[in-house]
Amino acid sequence: MLKLFITFAKIGFLAFGGGWSIIGIIQNTVLSNNWLTPQQFKEILSVAQMTPGPVFLNLATYLGLKMYGIKGAILNSFSVLVAPITFTTIFFLIRNKVSNKLINALKFGVIFLIILTIQSLALRIDNAFQIILILLAFILFTKTKIDPIYIILLSGIIGYFLF
Structure with a gap:
């Protein structure tokens, strides 16, 4: 039962693109370990397709059930979650450091x-009045509580009429 769990946990790390992207890997693994015959695998895959939910999870659950009963189904269902839980945990651990950087x-x-x-x-x-206007806007911005948008608008209006 542990070998099945570890195998499906490893396969879960390769499941980029969804469960369908790894059906071939699952089939090769299951058949090479003689866990099922090719006909049994086709039957389990058909059932996994018909049941609601992700095909990878359904396949793992049904295979665990077929091989080890209800305990195998539960354990192998959790094996599929190892990769997403690992990636999510790593993301949250490094998120603050990465986002701060x-x-x-x-x-x-x-x-x-x-x-x-x-x-x-x-x-x-090109003239002293422009420098005075810039300094006045800077002083208003740093020394008062006037909203910067008003300072920008006032500077724009003054600049429009004077230049």
């Missing part, structure tokens, strides 16, 4: 883009 990397990229934008805009300043 990704966010920090994106921060540097965004800061770099902002610096390039400021440099590009600074090269276009």
Whole structure:
């Protein structure tokens, strides 16, 4: 029973693309271990297709039932869940570390883009009044609780009329 469990747990790690992608592997494994005859495998596969749920889970459950009874069915059903549980656990363990690193990397990229934008805009300043307007907007943004959207709109309106 343990060999069947381990075998189906291993196959579960290969089940990318759904249960149908590994039917051939299951068939070869089951037949090479002499767990079933080719005719028995076809019958079990037919039953697994007809019952609701994923074909891989149904096949594993029915094979466990046929070979070891209800205990085999329950144990082999859990074998199919080993891979998804493992992948989910690993994802949640590394998620915070990966997402924090990704966010920090994106921060540097965004800061770099902002610096390039400021440099590009600074090269276009051609009079003292523009510098005063930029400094005024900066002071309003950093020293008051005025919503930045209003500062941007006010700067745009002033710039429209003066330039």
